[in-house]
Amino acid sequence: MIAQQVIRTVGLTKEYVLGSEIVRALRGVDLLVERNEYVAIMGPSGSGKSTLMNLIGCLDTPTSGEYWLNGKLVSELSDDELARIRNKEIGFVFQTFNLLPRATALHNVELPLIYAGVPAKERRERAAHALERVGLAQRMDHKPSELSGGQRQRVAIARALINNPAILLADEPTGNLDSKTSEEIMELFGELHADGQTIILVTHENDIAAHAHRVVTLRDGLIESDVVRGAAVV
Amino acid sequence: MLFTEGIKLALQQIRAQKLKSFFAVIGVVIGVMFLMTVVTVIEGMNRYMEEDFARTIYGLNTITLSRWPEVQINTSAEQWREWVRRPRLTFEDADAIREQLDVPALVAVESGGGGRVAAEDGTEIENVWLTTASADYFRIRELKIARGRAFTAPEDRIGAPVVILGHEAAQKLFGDRDPLGRIVKIAGHRFRVIGVLEKQGTLFGMSLDNRAIAPSRSMLARVTAPHGVVDDILIRVHDPKDMQRALMEVEAIMRVRHRLRPDQPNDFALDTADDSMAFWTRISRILYLAFPTLVGIALVVGGMVIMNIMLVSVMERTREIGMRKAIGARRRDIIVQVLVESATLSGFGALIGIGIGIALAKIVDAVSPLPASVSPVWIVVSIVLGAGVGIVAGLYPASRAAKLDPVVALRYE
Numbered sequence: 001m002i003a004q005q006v007i008r009t010v011g012l013t014k015e016y017v018l019g020s021e022i023v024r025a026l027r028g029v030d031l032l033v034e035r036n037e038y039v040a041i042m043g044p045s046g047s048g049k050s051t052l053m054n055l056i057g058c059l060d061t062p063t064s065g066e067y068w069l070n071g072k073l074v075s076e077l078s079d080d081e082l083a084r085i086r087n088k089e090i091g092f093v094f095q096t097f098n099l100l101p102r103a104t105a106l107h108n109v110e111l112p113l114i115y116a117g118v119p120a121k122e123r124r125e126r127a128a129h130a131l132e133r134v135g136l137a138q139r140m141d142h143k144p145s146e147l148s149g150g151q152r153q154r155v156a157i158a159r160a161l162i163n164n165p166a167i168l169l170a171d172e173p174t175g176n177l178d179s180k181t182s183e184e185i186m187e188l189f190g191e192l193h194a195d196g197q198t199i200i201l202v203t204h205e206n207d208i209a210a211h212a213h214r215v216v217t218l219r220d221g222l223i224e225s226d227v228v229r230g231a232a233v234v
Numbered sequence: 235m236l237f238t239e240g241i242k243l244a245l246q247q248i249r250a251q252k253l254k255s256f257f258a259v260i261g262v263v264i265g266v267m268f269l270m271t272v273v274t275v276i277e278g279m280n281r282y283m284e285e286d287f288a289r290t291i292y293g294l295n296t297i298t299l300s301r302w303p304e305v306q307i308n309t310s311a312e313q314w315r316e317w318v319r320r321p322r323l324t325f326e327d328a329d330a331i332r333e334q335l336d337v338p339a340l341v342a343v344e345s346g347g348g349g350r351v352a353a354e355d356g357t358e359i360e361n362v363w364l365t366t367a368s369a370d371y372f373r374i375r376e377l378k379i380a381r382g383r384a385f386t387a388p389e390d391r392i393g394a395p396v397v398i399l400g401h402e403a404a405q406k407l408f409g410d411r412d413p414l415g416r417i418v419k420i421a422g423h424r425f426r427v428i429g430v431l432e433k434q435g436t437l438f439g440m441s442l443d444n445r446a447i448a449p450s451r452s453m454l455a456r457v458t459a460p461h462g463v464v465d466d467i468l469i470r471v472h473d474p475k476d477m478q479r480a481l482m483e484v485e486a487i488m489r490v491r492h493r494l495r496p497d498q499p500n501d502f503a504l505d506t507a508d509d510s511m512a513f514w515t516r517i518s519r520i521l522y523l524a525f526p527t528l529v530g531i532a533l534v535v536g537g538m539v540i541m542n543i544m545l546v547s548v549m550e551r552t553r554e555i556g557m558r559k560a561i562g563a564r565r566r567d568i569i570v571q572v573l574v575e576s577a578t579l580s581g582f583g584a585l586i587g588i589g590i591g592i593a594l595a596k597i598v599d600a601v602s603p604l605p606a607s608v609s610p611v612w613i614v615v616s617i618v619l620g621a622g623v624g625i626v627a628g629l630y631p632a633s634r635a636a637k638l639d640p641v642v643a644l645r646y647e
Contacts, residue, residue: 059560084562115563
């Protein structure tokens with residue numbers, strides 16, 4: 001049942017050269033995520049969780065080890081091939097939203113489709129549909145500056161979902177939001193998960209991680225614990 | 235698709251930061267404006283020299299034999315003294331040339347002066363360009379008769395009291411009345427108007443239509459060439475290829491007639507339209523060499539300003555570029571985006587420059603006799619040049635942007 005495994009990493013390591021020192025950010029991570037899982041990755045700063053997220057998001061390549069995404073070995077792809085994978089298979093949600101300030105919500109959501117080469121008419125239709133899905137049907141023509149923080153993050157989520165990615169990869173998605181708005185965003189994540197979306201959530205907040213069905217905790221570049229619905233697996 | 239997207243984005247940027255964008259492209263604006271203005275003026279000058287000046291002064295395929303050159307540049311006093319000592323040209327010189335020339339050609343004498351012309355009802359005009367010439371003068375100068383006729387060779391020989399008026403002279407003397415058959419008085423002599431020339435226009439702002447032409451041996455010659463001599467002898471060859479031969483033959487005939495020894499220089503001048511054109515061609519060549527250098531400097535400076543602006547713009551948008559890469563932009567997508575933006579900015583500057591250039595050309599056209607029309611070729615050249623500067627200036631910023639590591643770029647504050 002390979003197809004059910006969205007993410008499979010084998011002995012993933014990542015080393016950086018920082019001045020004269022070699023920093024071993026990841027020292028051999030084996031992680032398996034199946035379709036429609038809702039995983040939170042936690043850990044203190046320096047634990048390697050950002051590095052792991054970058055590798056899972058295909059923004060970076062590992063020093064050694066294998067990374068299979070959706071049945072495809074992506075740890076050895078070129079820059080342009082990785083760009084294509086990011087475009088098709090991964091939906092990013094950032095802490096700081098990263099929207100184009102002068103573009104409308106609709107245009108922001110369209111952006112990944114532009115890079116995918118989708119014709120304009122289809123782009124608009126799909127972007128409008130994605131905005132409806134996150135509850136912003138009435139705000140399509142608004143620019144980010146005319147939207148609240150929560151609404152901006154919804155636009156970003158719509159943008160992440162537009163290409164029906166294999167995984168939704170959220171990096172501290174509520175880090176810039178108040179607790180009430182955070183709850184709303186987490187509710188939206190819950191709905192998406194209920195619709196079958198695989199979600200990876202990187203956070204250091206326990207109450208946010210609590211929304212996930214599985215919590216992977218890193219420490220010093222290794223998986224320290226991997227807990228599913230309160231029951232320890234490893 | 236990315237292309238139109240890039241242009242849209244660049245236009246957005248320009249609209250959002252009008253002043254900054256204008257200063258970014260001011261070098262290109264100045265370069266292109268300069269290009270447009272100088273090119274149109276030079277081309278106008280060229281056309282003017284070729285079509286109007288050379289043809290009016292010398293005529294096509296025509297040799298002008300005279301005592302001294304028609305167009306003089308920086309003549310010294312000594313030179314002048316030598317010139318005025320030269321023998322005058324005579325009717326006999328013209329006859330000798332007509333007889334001895336092997337090359338098929340028309341030969342005419344021409345003398346000129348200025349004076350008043352009066353109609354019988356007392357209407358008088360001043361500063362009229364008076365010419366006495368032989369019958370072939372009209373064909374050599376390509377003067378078309380609008381009404382009536384030119385005088386004939388027999389009329390010329392007997393010095394018939396007839397006159398051909400310029401368009402403006404006829405208009406001023408007779409208004410709406412028919413000038414043909416009427417009598418005008420010039421220097422106390424009566425002439426019958428037998429023809430009116432077609433409108434000629436102006437040269438250096440002077441009217442070519444305020445004139446009167448009478449036979450070379452008529453009484454008018456007392457005004458134009460009082461000593462039975464002529465100002466110029468015009469030789470027009472039938473075939474342009476004969477020009478050089480005709481020049482040599484006329485020179486030989488005249489040297490014999492003036493009994494010049496081989497070591498003595500010519501004591502007459504032979505001019506052709508080519509001579510004046512050669513002079514002008516030299517000037518325009520210098521201009522054509524000098525001005526691309528100046529335009530080039532302006533464009534290089536303009537390009538460097540744009541490169542700087544684009545570098546700042548890329549740096550300011552590091553996170554945006556990181557985000558674009560994260561959602562699937564490849565290196566070449568980023569390069570295209572930056573280049574299109576840079577080319578659009580620069581092309582926008584070129585458009586402004588073209589606008590100002592055209593306006594300046596129009597002003598030159600209005601206040602000077604030069605026909606400074608803007609040719610579409612140079613508009614295209616300007617746009618291509620402008621966008622080209624943008625692309626070249628954008629290369630380095632684009633490659634910097636494309637090389638950004640998305641992980642680093644996304645974390646950039």
